[in-house]
Amino acid sequence: MxxxxxxxxxxxxxxxxxxxxxxxxxxxxxxxxxxxxxxxxxxxxxxxxxxxxxxxxxxxxxxxxxxxxxxxxxxxxxxxxxxxxxxxxxxxxxxxxxxxxxxxxxxxxxxxxxxxxxxxxxxxxxxxxxxxxxxxxxxxxxxxxxxxxxxxxxxxxxxxxxxxxxxxxxxxxxxxxxxRATLLDREKTVSEGPAIEEAEIIVAGGRGLGAPEHFSVVEVLAAELGGAVAATRAVVDAGWYPYSTQVGQTGKTVTPKLYIACGISGAIQHKVGMQNASVIVAINKDKNAPIFDYCDFGVIGDLHEVVPKLAELVRQQKSG
Ligand SMILES: Cc1cc2nc3c(=O)[nH]c(=O)nc-3n(C[C@H](O)[C@H](O)[C@H](O)COP(=O)(O)OP(=O)(O)OC[C@H]3O[C@@H](n4cnc5c(N)ncnc54)[C@H](O)[C@@H]3O)c2cc1C
CATH class of the missing domain: 3.40.50.620 (HUPs)
Known part of the structure; x- marks a missing residue:
């Protein structure tokens, strides 16, 4: 062949x-x-x-x-x-x-x-x-x-x-x-930290964040862990975060060592892009969210309380 x-x-x-x-x-x-x-x-x-x-x-x-x-x-x-x-x-x-x-x-x-x-x-x-x-x-x-x-x-x-x-x-x-077709313009998205395809740690945000500005919660935790930020299709479609960060069926497939899903329901189309992560942690306030069926560790709670606390703990761990 x-x-x-x-x-x-x-x-x-x-x-x-x-x-x-x-x-x-x-x-x-x-x-x-x-x-x-x-x-x-x-x-x-x-x-x-x-x-x-x-x-x-x-x-x-x-x-x-x-x-x-x-x-x-x-x-x-x-x-x-x-x-x-x-x-x-x-x-x-x-x-x-x-x-x-x-x-x-x-x-x-x-x-x-x-x-x-x-x-x-x-x-x-x-x-x-x-x-x-x-x-x-x-x-x-x-x-x-x-x-x-x-x-x-x-x-x-x-x-x-x-x-x-x-x-x-x-x-x-x-x-x-x-x-005949001419490319008029190109825009480059410059992101800090590792690309999601290569990152060993990914902190991902979904619609549960509530508003685009709340992505800062996810970004802070990712920065503390030296990881990358990813997103679901629901939030990239809503314009909350760049398409380049979308994980899932119509986004990217990622295989980090740790994937922390914040406010993500865990729909099958998202799951196929991240299910091969070594460890999946889910933070969701709905105990019936599908992501709890396949995560390794689950926290049932409000991400706005849990994620900043987690970031603080990582910060303390690093400095101590
Ligand atoms: C053909 C096709 C392709 C698709 N491709 C993709 C894809 O590539 N990637 C992808 O991600 N999706 C994809 N989707 C969409 C997918 O089906 C889901 O709609 C999407 O993944 C849902 O995103 P989400 O989890 O952010 O939002 P939701 O499903 O709305 O989930 C939000 C979650 O946040 C929780 N929550 C709310 N508030 C809080 C809070 N304060 N604290 C903690 N938790 C909270 C809720 O309980 C809920 O579980 C595709 C769909 C189709 C039909």
Whole structure:
């Protein structure tokens, strides 16, 4: 099986989920290539051998400078047609979801999305896809090649195993109509402390906080613990906290050592993003909240009383 992994990069930095997917693909035992596109792609390509790529295809052109999908669809279509890759893998993001969908349409190929695992069974690629509100996992396959797969964020850890890859530049032909869309503006959210994907400790806030300004309660505890702040979809949809912090089915999957859920009911769509935390602590005033069914430690109480006390205890512990 020949496989190519699309490695998403921004400003010369490969995205962690792409590296995790590349590591996983390399571990499946087939010949795995990577493709990197856009400005500074060459800088990223050199390091991908360490994550298991044997060859890295690199393309840069003014049409690929903005993180827009259509020109990337053109570039990937050309690459896949030339080399006949059977598996084309993407780690899910706003950009790759559009690229993978566009490519599937262009190649009339099957795309399985939202996968949480990939394996080879009887020589065939098999994906694991959560279904029915993430309450069951089903095996999914493809009836034709190329097989396109979009893997959920946080599904695989990058594994740096050392190694070199051959870097092969290519010049894709980009159709004029693929460059019609223009990126007008980008906004960067600068957050303090660790990113939630990498944090060992996460303090998460939900609608139980009552108001956006009450996120400060969660932030103080996170700062005391040296952790990151996360949120539920209910609060990011309400504009209380940035989308980049959303944990769950349509947000990020996190695996910290400690996850403290404050004012979070624990809906299944939230649970799937944090259930693999080593220790889950829930603070909720409703003893029937679903989160108490699967947390390791639960505090039934008002978070506005409990969380500041907890932060104070951590502070005392650190200074004492
Ligand atoms: C297709 C789909 C995808 C979804 N994806 C996601 C996702 O990725 N991530 C996600 O989080 N959700 C997702 N959701 C939404 C999910 O179903 C829930 O609606 C959401 O997680 C609820 O957020 P919450 O726990 O903050 O709010 P609520 O469910 O309203 O819970 C608030 C909790 O706070 C408690 N509370 C209130 N006041 C206090 C207080 N003073 N002290 C202590 N506790 C208090 C309440 O008892 C309650 O349990 C998705 C839904 C759908 C349909």
């Amino acid at each position: 020949s496989t190519v992994v699309y490695v998403e990069q921004h400003e010369g930095e490969a995205q962690r989920d792409s590296l995790g997917l590349l590591s996983q693909a390399a571990g499946l035992g087939s010949d795995v290539c990577a493709v990197v596109l856009g400005e500074q792609a060459a800088a990223v390509a050199a390091g991908l051998g360490a994550y298991g790529a044997t060859r890295v295809y690199v393309a840069d052109s003014p049409a690929l400078a903005s993180p827009l999908p259509q020109a990337r669809v053109d570039a990937l279509e050309a690459l896949i047609s030339e080399h006949g890759f059977e598996n084309v893998l993407f780690a899910s993001s706003v950009l790759t979801a559009d690229v993978a969908a566009g490519l599937a349409s262009r190649l009339r190929a099957g795309l399985n999305w939202g996968l949480v695992d990939l394996r080879v069974d009887g020589g065939q690629l098999v994906g694991t896809q959560p279904a029915l509100g993430d309450s069951v996992f089903v095996d999914v396959g493809w009836t034709s090649t190329p097989r396109l797969a979009l893997v959920r964020t946080g599904a695989f850890e990058p594994k740096n195993v050392g190694g070199d890859a051959e870097v092969i530049p290519f010049v894709p032909e980009i159709a004029e109509w693929s460059t």
